[in-house]
Amino acid sequence: MEIFELSQSFTTEAPAFGTAVEQFEMQISGQLIRPGDAVYEQARRLWNGKIDKYPALIARCHTAEDVATAVTFARHHNLALAVRGGAHNSNGFATINNGLVIDLSPMKGITVDPAARTARAEPGLTFGELSRATQAYGLATTTGICSGTGISGATLGGGTGWLMGKHGLSIDNVLAFELVTADGQQLKASATENPDLFWALRGGGGNFGVVTAIEYQLHPLGQILAGMVIHPMSNAKAVLRFYRDFSSATPDDVTVYAFLVTLPDIGPAVILMAGYFGDDLAAGERLLAPLRQFGPPLVNTVQPMAYPDFLAMLDPIAPDGRNYYEPAYSVKQFSDAALDTLITWAGRMTSPFSAILIHHIHGAATRVAPDATAFALREPHYAVIHDAAWEDGLAETHVAWARASFASMQPFAMPGVYVNFIVGQQEEAVRDSYRANYERLAALKRQYDPTNFFRANQNIQPALK
Numbered sequence: 001m002e003i004f005e006l007s008q009s010f011t012t013e014a015p016a017f018g019t020a021v022e023q024f025e026m027q028i029s030g031q032l033i034r035p036g037d038a039v040y041e042q043a044r045r046l047w048n049g050k051i052d053k054y055p056a057l058i059a060r061c062h063t064a065e066d067v068a069t070a071v072t073f074a075r076h077h078n079l080a081l082a083v084r085g086g087a088h089n090s091n092g093f094a095t096i097n098n099g100l101v102i103d104l105s106p107m108k109g110i111t112v113d114p115a116a117r118t119a120r121a122e123p124g125l126t127f128g129e130l131s132r133a134t135q136a137y138g139l140a141t142t143t144g145i146c147s148g149t150g151i152s153g154a155t156l157g158g159g160t161g162w163l164m165g166k167h168g169l170s171i172d173n174v175l176a177f178e179l180v181t182a183d184g185q186q187l188k189a190s191a192t193e194n195p196d197l198f199w200a201l202r203g204g205g206g207n208f209g210v211v212t213a214i215e216y217q218l219h220p221l222g223q224i225l226a227g228m229v230i231h232p233m234s235n236a237k238a239v240l241r242f243y244r245d246f247s248s249a250t251p252d253d254v255t256v257y258a259f260l261v262t263l264p265d266i267g268p269a270v271i272l273m274a275g276y277f278g279d280d281l282a283a284g285e286r287l288l289a290p291l292r293q294f295g296p297p298l299v300n301t302v303q304p305m306a307y308p309d310f311l312a313m314l315d316p317i318a319p320d321g322r323n324y325y326e327p328a329y330s331v332k333q334f335s336d337a338a339l340d341t342l343i344t345w346a347g348r349m350t351s352p353f354s355a356i357l358i359h360h361i362h363g364a365a366t367r368v369a370p371d372a373t374a375f376a377l378r379e380p381h382y383a384v385i386h387d388a389a390w391e392d393g394l395a396e397t398h399v400a401w402a403r404a405s406f407a408s409m410q411p412f413a414m415p416g417v418y419v420n421f422i423v424g425q426q427e428e429a430v431r432d433s434y435r436a437n438y439e440r441l442a443a444l445k446r447q448y449d450p451t452n453f454f455r456a457n458q459n460i461q462p463a464l465k
């Protein structure tokens with residue numbers, strides 16, 4: 001119904017608009033997808049199958065010029081805008097009803113400079129693609145923990161991942177962004193060009209423009225020692241206490257996450273997923289030995305491997321198209337009572353695909369000053385995601401589990417959670433995440449996007465004059 005009305009208004013009720021759409025299509029080198037086109041159904045879909053929106057137009061951009069044209073078109077015609085990178089945002093910010101989607105997924109160019117140890121990467125790349133391209137030179141930068149996540153949405157929010165203990169967040173490795181701002185201008189932001197914008201883009205999400213390229217600092221990375229150890233949920237109390245103590249004491253070279261899941265052949269289980277990212281595998285063996293021995297685990301897959309293969313290990317756990325609802329919060333440190341509460345709620349999961357995911361933010365990522373970039377949550381902590389994931393049953397049942405389990409953990413939570421993990425467009429949660437940086441971000445938002453044109457995101461409101 002919604003689509004039909006829109007098509008009508010483009011072609012019949014507003015012929016001038018229909019002509020403008022045709023001109024727009026001729027101006028871009030990429031593809032313009034309309035409702036009714038064969039690829040529309042697939043093109044409007046995101047990683048989270050629960051999101052079911054119908055954009056008026058999807059502009060699959062190939063170049064920064066295409067992006068600038070699309071931004072100008074949307075502004076001129078007062079169309080709401082969504083920006084799509086890897087489509088992994090679980091709120092579905094990458095699409096919008098009745099508006100224009102700037103789809104960056106065809107923009108997958110990457111140039112690696114092995115001598116300077118840098119890469120210039122386009123925003124349609126996933127972390128898997130970025131890591132494979134850099135690994136060819138024995139180099140890497142901080143990526144998220146699985147292959148499918150888009151580099152641009154994740155990096156703009158901060159970018160937590162396996163290498164953050166050693167090399168900081170993804171944003172701590174960004175040397176420059178190229179972007180199109182709300183007025184259609186193409187700009188570069190780096191330490192020397194538009195440094196205020198560079199500060200804001202390192203954590204400020206999609207609030208300041210459409211990023212068309214990111215230049216990353218790379219680091220040597222050979223074989224890593226990594227994998228999963230898997231314990232039965234019946235031993236979760238001891239395993240999570242071990243996890244808390246082990247992760248709190250890990251050196252920068254080691255990162256460990258914990259996942260409470262249900263596995264096909266094992267049933268309810270706790271996965272400790274870990275990697276050693278230093279340059280001495282024998283030292284890695286010693287550092288990971290307690291993790292491999294504790295329990296002992298039912299399964300131990302820790303072994304030398306290439307970093308991109310480690311990223312690929314998690315992809316089957318979070319496939320495209322499943323329904324997801326995943327509220328998150330931060331915990332400074334887990335008390336025994338907090339761990340017991342998590343275990344109780346893990347036992348009440350309503351779907352075999354649901355999980356509780358514990359990410360450990362530590363090391364170099366936590367030694368950057370909170371005001372050095374927009375990303376303010378620089379103290380060591382854990383980000384905990386209550387991930388309701390389902391293919392069958394009523395959405396309300398699964399969402400209710402996520403909400404109730406999330407609520408029961410709030411007495412143990414600290415204010416603020418990583419912006420890319422905020423569910424919904426909650427102004428208070430966004431403020432909590434940016435803490436004292438919010439006012440500076442709001443002032444920059446007023447400077448670069450005074451009408452809040454880029455608002456399908458974890459939104460920073462332009463400061464009032």
Ligand SMILES: Cc1cc2nc3c(=O)[nH]c(=O)nc-3n(C[C@H](O)[C@H](O)[C@H](O)COP(=O)(O)OP(=O)(O)OC[C@H]3O[C@@H](n4cnc5c(N)ncnc54)[C@H](O)[C@@H]3O)c2cc1C
Nearest residue numbers: 085086087088089093144145150152153154159160206211
């Ligand atoms: C399975 C899974 C694992 C994850 N693991 C991690 C992890 O380890 N570490 C981590 O940090 N995050 C992780 N995330 C969260 C991730 O950071 C966010 O989902 C992020 O939004 C993904 O970026 P994207 O480009 O894929 O998203 P999209 O859904 O395409 O984009 C989300 C929003 O980001 C903004 N955006 C995206 N690209 C651009 C651009 N080029 N210019 C301007 N704005 C843009 C827009 O506002 C857009 O709506 C994970 C998510 C999933 C689903």
